[in-house]
Amino acid sequence: MKVRVVEGSDTEEIVIYIKTITPLVKKVEECLRSLDETISFEIGGHLLTAPIASIECFYVENDILYMQYGGREYKLKRRLKDVEPRLNNLFFKINRSSIINLAYVSFLNVDRTGFINVQLNGGRLETVSRRRARQFRERINMGGFTWKL
Numbered sequence: 001m002k003v004r005v006v007e008g009s010d011t012e013e014i015v016i017y018i019k020t021i022t023p024l025v026k027k028v029e030e031c032l033r034s035l036d037e038t039i040s041f042e043i044g045g046h047l048l049t050a051p052i053a054s055i056e057c058f059y060v061e062n063d064i065l066y067m068q069y070g071g072r073e074y075k076l077k078r079r080l081k082d083v084e085p086r087l088n089n090l091f092f093k094i095n096r097s098s099i100i101n102l103a104y105v106s107f108l109n110v111d112r113t114g115f116i117n118v119q120l121n122g123g124r125l126e127t128v129s130r131r132r133a134r135q136f137r138e139r140i141n142m143g144g145f146t147w148k149l
Contacts, residue, residue: 030089039086041067041076053090056104056122058083060097068122092139094118095129102139 018025038049056068058080065076065083076083084099093099100120107119116128116136128136 027089037086037088039067039083041074041078043074052086052088053101053103055101056120057098057100057124057126059099059124059126068120068124071122092132092136094126094132094136098126100126105140108140 016025016028037052039052039055040047040049042048050067050069054069058065058067058076060066060080065078065080067074067076080097080099084093087099090101090103091099092102100118104121105118106121109117109119111117114133115130116133118126118128120126
């Protein structure tokens with residue numbers, strides 16, 4: 001598949017010419033569509049929206065759902081299980097209380113016990129549960145990352 005960007009058009013559009021729709025083309029299409037998706041949340045009586053692709057993570061602490069976005073933390077009046085269906089394939093649920101945006105992973109570490117520790121661009125540290133570790137490795141491998149244990 002070839003990619004070409006042409007500047008100077010009056011409209012913003014992406015057109016892909018292909019012979020057949022492959023799994024790769026479907027993933028590209030899904031990623032491009034996800035860039036326009038937003039999530040709404042209320043802060044101090046004001047309704048705000050954020051592009052889903054720009055959200056770093058969602059996590060629960062003390063039964064409160066937080067969203068990390070734009071270098072800040074926001075409390076949401078929702079539950080993690082209600083937010084999860086709205087998220088696209090950029091996100092991965094690493095344990096029962098955290099969903100991260102894989103595009104914001106800055107560092108991975110496998111400790112001596114086999115736990116995978118993930119650091120996000122904003123500095124937040126999360127641990128991948130043992131139950132989700134194999135799936136996490138498979139997802140990361142799709143991005144070209146190779147594991148050295």
